[in-house]
Amino acid sequence: MSGEQGVSFDPKEHQHLRYNPLRDSWVLVSAHRMKRPWAGQVEKPPEEHIPKYDPKNPLCPRNTRANGQVNPDYDSTFLFENDFPALQPDAPDPGEDQHPLFQTRAARGICKVMCFHPWSDVTLPLMKMQEIVKVVEKWVEILEELGATYPWVQIFENKGAMMGCSNPHPHCQVWASNFLPNEPALSDRCQRNYYQKHGEPLLLEYARQEAERKVWRAHTQPFHFH
Template sequence: MAFNPSEHQHLRYNPLKGEWVLVSPHRALRPWSGQVEPAPAEAVPAFDPNNPLCPGVQRSSGIVTPQYKSTYVFVNDFPALLEEGPEPAESNDPLFQTKSAKGTCRVICYHPHSNVYFTTMSLSEVVAIINEWIKQTQELGKKYVWVQIFENRGIIMGCSNPHPHCQIWTSNFMPNEPKAKDQHQKEYYEKYKRPLLQDYVKRELEQKTRIVYENEEWLIVVPYWAIWPYETLVLPKRQIQRFTDVDKNQKEMLAKALKVIVAKYDNVFKCNFPYSMGWHGAPTGDKFKESMPYWTFHGCYYPPLLRSATVKKFMVGYELLAQCQRDLTPELAASVLRQQPETRFSEAK
């Protein structure tokens, strides 16, 4: 029997992280009798007097959220990282090592209204969010080696507040995920003298099988090595190292791309598609002021839904004890997303 990647199990390599993922397409045929999540809520009021992210509402810290008109940024009331605090003594013991962990955590409210999101915002409102991401990266990147912008959308992803917002966690250390990407992009560049992700963009544009959306500046694909069912990678067609390198045209085209990818996600199962998303770029801070030509700035979307709006992919058992595994091939996932309209189902006329 000849091998068919759409039907037969196989391994795929992630050159960004040096990891393998098991692809098992035949498992998608099995019936599902496991956990079913509640359907994502659709109806959200524009203003809720009990929602602490709404303008004029008091937060649990006692601080009143101001009457903001666009984006609004504040220090997280319950941060995982603090700028000051006692430091542990470093140990040479190979089994019990501790290091200093300092940083700050911020929240960015995208919009004063709770009932809007990328798909229903104007292009200028999405550009304003991108400008805020860049501003925060520039400011915090002067002090910290890593600035992690991320968003959890939906209760399945642990987000209990429906107001459109994201978080920024900065740190004086390189976290595990970007550290692995830094290492493997550097090794690829030293070997081939070209940025890994720029070579990858070129190959995806040639093959076209995993492209979900593209415009003149950005490419969105289900990566060849995707783990999550409808995972996507947002890539620049022109090489940039950090968010702060994005120019005016790239901002506008990125805003269009973000509106489209979220609409496509929502259209798959006709719901507020949950996911975790975030941005990775070259490290920042005094130590990394120089150019790092092997780094390519990019965005990641990790959605858990697999079969419907209420059935998600679980990362358990084999995934936790061995390696990640997926049932839906990246090519099939890309085809499903590519075929979705670029306007959200609720906005279609």
């Protein structure tokens, strides 16, 4: 069944399916529904005051963590092994004699925590430029070191209690594993297939096409004078 005759498609007004090349799947987009009245719950920003230094915070300099280790009096970044790691390098292999519906595989890796700054009341946007540079340089160092051993290294930061952040001190998690997680594995497969078919890296071609389309829109949109 075709759409309404004589009506031009507008992605902001008409629902459509949009292709996700990194998942080889289609997503329903209904942007016009953003105009509907909203009477649902609205979260208020936290009003708690975070001190620069908390003697009970296990991520602050000179404080003792859950495993009894004492943090150094660091003045920049601080990297240490996660006290409660989701991955360990020496986990035993489950074996291969398994029912096909109850399969398990070996999962090994390393989990680290990296503090960005000695103060608890700052975040990356509030840090000085040279302090942010040190954080990024440390990320690069970690990726190079762990990437030489593990096929997947993920550096991520949980922001806020709702997202699972258990400590307000500015820090991130580092997970290195002997396997690719589901989403990166799917993305890797899609990118390889695209390159084999078109001879161009998917993400580079996407960025090029997006830039060209923005330029085209800028030249085709009418000017409005007020």
